[in-house]
Amino acid sequence: MMARVKLESHVSHAVRARWAVPVGASGRDALVRHLVYAFLRSDPEGATDWIDSTVPTDPDELRTMLDFLLTARPPAPLPEDIAADLDTLLEAEATERGIVDATEIPPLAITDHVPGLLGRNVAFWRGDLTRLRAGAVLNAANSGMLGCFAPGHRCIDNIIHAVAGPALRAECARYMTWAETFDPTRRQGGEPAGRAVFTGGYHLPAQHVIHSVGPVIEDGRKPTLRDRRLLSSCYTSVLNVAHAAGLGSVGLCSLSTGVFGYPKRQAALVTLETIGRWLAAHPDSRLRIVISLNADVDVAAYEAAHSSVTPAQAAAATDVTVTDTAYTSSNTSITIARASTGSGSDALTYYAADVVASDATVVRSAFANNEYGTNITARPSEIAAEHNAVLAVNGDYYGFRTDGILIRNGVIYRDDGVREGIALYADGRAEVYDETATTARALVDAGVWSTCSFGPALVDGGAVLQGIDDVEVDTNFGNHSIQGAQPRTALGWVGTGHYMLVVVDGRDEGYSRGATMTELARIMADLGCRVAYNLDGGGSSAMYWNGGIINRPSNGGERATSDILYIAQGA
Secondary structure, eight states: OOOEEETTOOOOTTTTSOOOSSOOHHHHHHHHHHHHHHHHHHSHHHHHTTSOSEEEOSHHHHHHHHHHHHHHSOSOOOOHHHHHHHHHHHHHHHHHHOOEEGGGSOOHHHHTOOOHHHHHHEEEEOSOGGGEESSEEEEEEOTTOSOOOSTTOOOHHHHHHHHHOHHHHHHHHHHHHHHHHHOTTHHHHOSOTTOOEEEEOTTSSSSEEEEEEOOOOGGGOOOOHHHHHHHHHHHHHHHHHHHHTTOSEEEEOOTTSSTTOOOHHHHHHHHHHHHHHHHHHOTTOOOEEEEEOOSHHHHHHHHHHHHHSOHHHHSOOSSOEEOSSEEEOSSEEEEEEEEEEOOGGGOEEEEEEEEEESSGGGSEEEEGGGOOSTTOOBOHHHHHHHTTEEEEEEOOOGGGOSOEEEEETTEEEEEEOOSEEEEEETTSOEEEEEGGGSOHHHHHHTTEEEEEOOOOEEEETTEEOTTGGGOOSOGGGTOOOOOSSBOEEEEEEEETTEEEEEEEOOSBTTTBOOBOHHHHHHHHHHTTOSEEEEOOOGGGOOEEETTEEOSOOTTSSOOOBSEEEEEETTO
16 A cells, blocks of 8 residues: 555645756655645645545655646646746656657658658657657647546647646637637537647647647548548648748657547558648658657558558659640659440440559559458549549459458568469569469569459460460359450550550440450550559459549449559659
8 A cells, every 4th residue: 555645734835945947856756746735725626526635655656646637627827836836847857858859860761761752851750749859749639629638548638738738728728719709619519620720839849739630430430531531631731830830840640540549550641641742742841740659550550651652742753744645744654545446246445554654663552441451442533532643443352352462562461372463563573473482571572562463464475375264263252253355454564664554344335345355465465565464354444544434334333442553643
């Protein structure tokens, strides 16, 4: 049983004397005790609502009690002497914790060899935001904007308010009173999600705090497109505020990933993609953006996410032009062509996207809802829009299977080789390979950027492969590849950094009957492909171009699928 002293005890006049800075350990403990008694005396009834009538003698427990008292306290003014003593304590503790300058944390260009603006401006830091000397740090606020009133809760909102001191809560209260005069609905709804509020930093090493309310994901549901846009809006607003204030640095936390329930990995991807787009729109900005990662799960989420961020967002292209049939930039060119042959019942129509990229990793993959797993689907146009794609086709519907080798954007997701796959290398090469003869790790070590696992291979060495009309694709599910003339999607490789994406329409007499596997292979070979590979087809076959689907999916509309291949705007 820990030793306690009665609440009725009093602090001597000597202890109550003005505290010198720096405060030593014994002086600090005495100061903490004095403040505990001062707060308890100022509101004895409120204090006894949640704490017993004794005060611990252990210094750590005593400091915890002071935190509890401050957390539960409403934003009312403090007596001047108590405020001064609390300021002394908080300043002393800030010095003891140590301070890290945001500008001294190496950016991703140094730590992870990330190119372009993202590598230059962004840093990952395994540390506590309350130790960061920066122009501002981000607080994951709730809609009440007054901090967390739950004693002992370890949310970032509580931690920031505890270190900054009660003056931060008081400023937030003034802001909410002001905001409610212009928008009375806030008295019930509070601060809307997706915005940013700028306040002082007080006892934080950061000069300012930028507060933002993120989306709430209740009951373990999947984030919707609206949720993702709200989260993106949060970070965009924070960066806009930091930029407008002329700050040199900003420290970011992971919004909404605590009690708000946003899956960490998906949130990390949204965060980095948003930062990438913001930097592309502000290429001259030298704002150092430090992302604080406090746990192993946070580190893993961001390491996977930054491998999936569009290089074009990291190294923004210049001279970007988009038309109905073409995309050109300093890095990439895309030409869209529509071809039709035959007539009547023999009519065949397909769309071909000719892609030439100076950086082969601009050919990227994205999962439905930014989430890896089976039976997670979304319409290709939704996935494409979320990733700011200019061009996209449906992928290999990886989520329909539990096997195959799955590497996307340099990240290994599945390593269970069973069939023939295609590998795209970061240096611009491509090859058809036997999954059973290698491993995902060996492929990544050899420079593979992405794989697809569907099949069959259509072209190898520039030659149409034989017997492909009889290949069984999905025997593990009791299904077989659809034979005959059908809608199809294919990925082809012409040469270094040169790709063809083709979608064949079908099941629409007089417009397009579809293609057999051999016919699809001949189309790819005629387009100059040295390697070509069949992707998911049928009702899944879809090509997205600059805001919408340009082919005619056989289902009368898009069919949800688990993934896409795409090129982003700005690539």
